[in-house]
Amino acid sequence: MGGPLAGMKIIELAGLGALPYGSLRLADMGAEIVRVERLSDVPEEPVAGPHNFWDRGRRSIGVDLKHPEGVETVLCLAEQAEVFLESFRPGVAERLGLGPEALLARNPRIVYGRLTGWGQDGPLAQAAGHSLNYEAITGVTHTIGPRGGPPLPLLQILGDFAGGGLHLAFGVVCAVLEARQSGQGQVVDGAMVDGVMSLMSVFYGMHSAGIHTDDRGSNLFDGGAPFYNIYETKDGEFVSIAPIEPHFYALLIEKLGLDSSALPEQNDRERWPELRAHFEEAFATKTRAEWDELLLGTDACYAPVLSLAEVVEYEHHRQREAFVDHDPMPELRPSPRLSRTPGTPGPSPEYKGANTVAVLESAGYSAKEIEALRRAGAVR
Numbered sequence: 001m002g003g004p005l006a007g008m009k010i011i012e013l014a015g016l017g018a019l020p021y022g023s024l025r026l027a028d029m030g031a032e033i034v035r036v037e038r039l040s041d042v043p044e045e046p047v048a049g050p051h052n053f054w055d056r057g058r059r060s061i062g063v064d065l066k067h068p069e070g071v072e073t074v075l076c077l078a079e080q081a082e083v084f085l086e087s088f089r090p091g092v093a094e095r096l097g098l099g100p101e102a103l104l105a106r107n108p109r110i111v112y113g114r115l116t117g118w119g120q121d122g123p124l125a126q127a128a129g130h131s132l133n134y135e136a137i138t139g140v141t142h143t144i145g146p147r148g149g150p151p152l153p154l155l156q157i158l159g160d161f162a163g164g165g166l167h168l169a170f171g172v173v174c175a176v177l178e179a180r181q182s183g184q185g186q187v188v189d190g191a192m193v194d195g196v197m198s199l200m201s202v203f204y205g206m207h208s209a210g211i212h213t214d215d216r217g218s219n220l221f222d223g224g225a226p227f228y229n230i231y232e233t234k235d236g237e238f239v240s241i242a243p244i245e246p247h248f249y250a251l252l253i254e255k256l257g258l259d260s261s262a263l264p265e266q267n268d269r270e271r272w273p274e275l276r277a278h279f280e281e282a283f284a285t286k287t288r289a290e291w292d293e294l295l296l297g298t299d300a301c302y303a304p305v306l307s308l309a310e311v312v313e314y315e316h317h318r319q320r321e322a323f324v325d326h327d328p329m330p331e332l333r334p335s336p337r338l339s340r341t342p343g344t345p346g347p348s349p350e351y352k353g354a355n356t357v358a359v360l361e362s363a364g365y366s367a368k369e370i371e372a373l374r375r376a377g378a379v380r
Contacts, residue, residue, distance in 0.1 A: 003030025003334075004341045008176065011078050012058065013065075013098070014038060014352075015087035017156065018131075018192060019115050020054040022165030023085060026172070027057030028334035028343040031083075034359050036074055039064040042353030042380045049351045053331055057346030061360070062353025062380040069378035071097045077363055079107050082176055085168075087115040090125050100187045110185040111175040115168045117159075119191035131159030131192070138196045143203070147217030147224065163195025218269075220244070226276035227252070227266060230305060237288035238305035239295075241279075252300040256282045353380055 008031040012023045027033050035058050042062030043049075064070040075098070078084050084103055086093050093099045093114075100112040117134050118124040132153050135141045145152040168190030179185050197204075206212035211220075218224040227249055228242045243249040246266065253260050256279070263278060264271035283291065288304050295302035306314060312323055312330070323330040326345050334343030349355055356379055360370050373379045 002341060003028070003343045004338060005173075006030035006032075006341075008032065008083065009081040010034070010083040010085060011036065011074065011081045013074075013084075013086040013088070013093075014041070015085075015115070018160040018164030019085060019087040019168070020165070021161050022115065022167075022169040022172075022190075023058065024054060024056060025166060025169045025334075026083075027346055030341070030343065033058035034077060034081075034355075035060050036065070036077075037062045037352040039070075039353075039377075039380055042356075043351055044380075046354065047351060052348065055348040056326075056331065058349070059355035059359055060349035060352050061356040063356075064378050064380075065096050065098070067376070067378045069373055069376055073360070073373060073378060074098060075102065075106050077359070078103050078110060080363060081107070081110060082179070083111045083113060083172055085113045085115070085172070090116065090120045104185055108185060109179050109183055111172055111179055111188060112185065113168055113172045113175075113188040113190060115164060115190040115192070117164075117192045119194060120189050131156040131164075134159040134163065134192045134196050138193060138200055139203070140196060140200060142214070143212075143216060143219075143222055145216050147215070149217070151216065158196050158199060159192050163197075163199055164190065164192040167192070167195030167198065224269075224272065226272050226279050229276070229279070231279055231283035233283055233288045233291060234285060235287040235289075239283065239288055239291050240303050240305055241301060243299075243301040248299050248301050251298065252295075252302070255295055255298065255300055258282060356380065 005026060008026070010023065010026060010031050010033045012019070012033055012035045014035055014037045023033055023035075035055070037060055039062050063073055065074070084098075086098070094101070100114075103110050103112055114120060116125070117129040118127065132141065135154060135158055140158060141151045141153070143151075144154060168188065171188040171190055175186055175188050203212055207214075212222075213219060216222065220228060223229060228244060230238050230240050232238055241252060243252045249266050250260070253263070258278060264275045266275075268275075286294070291302070292304055296304070311317065317323065322333055324333045324345060327347075331345055334345060357370055360373075360379070361367075365373075370379070
């Protein structure tokens with residue numbers, strides 16, 4: 001595979017959601033990743049399973065991490081790698097014999113990436129949790145929802161994927177660049193709660209300055225502003241508008257056919273409900289397609305609200321080739337797009353553990369040694 005991270009070798013212990021997303025981002029940019037699967041997840045017979053885009057761009061090896069020879073196999077692979085990734089609860093990797101101290105003793109240059117929800121320490125470190133919980137204690141959840149209504153749960157975008165996997169991938173690349181200069185590895189503590197707080201940093205600042213209040217649904221970016229909002233159209237579809245700047249706002253008012261002199265001032269918060277009523281009435285007069293015809297591509301800061309099914313066929317995405325042909329189904333093009341060394345979607349293993357022999361052979365194991373590990377139950 002090509003890409004800017006070509007040559008970076010990574011060992012990834014199989015995990016859920018956030019970790020595969022982070023390693024996927026690295027794989028798409030050319031990193032060579034070997035995922036170590038739990039032996040219980042590896043089929044006895046080599047039968048292809050359903051396609052899972054999480055597995056894209058990496059090879060898969062089945063290892064028993066509770067078997068001493070299985071642990072030794074992973075340590076040997078890590079000796080040839082730049083990065084090791086895991087997402088166990090704090091202390092689990094150490095009990096397996098695969099903690100940072102053990103790996104750095106075998107490979108002083110290795111970057112050890114750890115991804116958890118709460119972090120490696122603190123009173124919540126050992127508790128179970130999911131994306132919504134990490135968003136809840138960072139103020140995100142409190143800010144999302146209608147005015148006067150309860151907070152609403154988000155998709156896993158912030159907690160798991162942006163605050164978790166992407167946050168870890170960024171830290172890993174930073175640490176690898178430093179290790180290539182110093183010759184010394186280090187541990188990257190990727191906590192989803194830290195990542196979400198980083199993403200919220202602008203709003204913490206706005207809150208401190210009194211610009212964003214705790215009154216949910218009454219602020220500029222949380223549905224309070226009528227000109228940064230979503231409206232229902234004549235055919236029951238929805239559209240979004242976001243003309244914050246006065247000249248963009250003036251264009252929207254013109255396109256809607258409204259009389260600006262009869263409307264409240266744009267930033268008069270006390271009269272935002274009145275202004276919203278004017279917008280609701282206006283948008284209800286045309287279908288979404290008609291609003292697309294009138295507003296799409298203008299400086300009115302407009303876009304239709306698309307369903308997941310519509311996204312794939314949307315003309316803007318089609319022209320930019322956002323989805324690329326990939327066996328067995330189209331998948332998203334790696335982003336961001338690099339002009340000289342762009343990322344490339346790599347192949348996926350046919351099944352978990354499909355590349356065990358090939359990976360061990362490339363690491364220098366002989367056929368006799370691989371067979372011995374197989375017979376001992378250390379690998380499959």
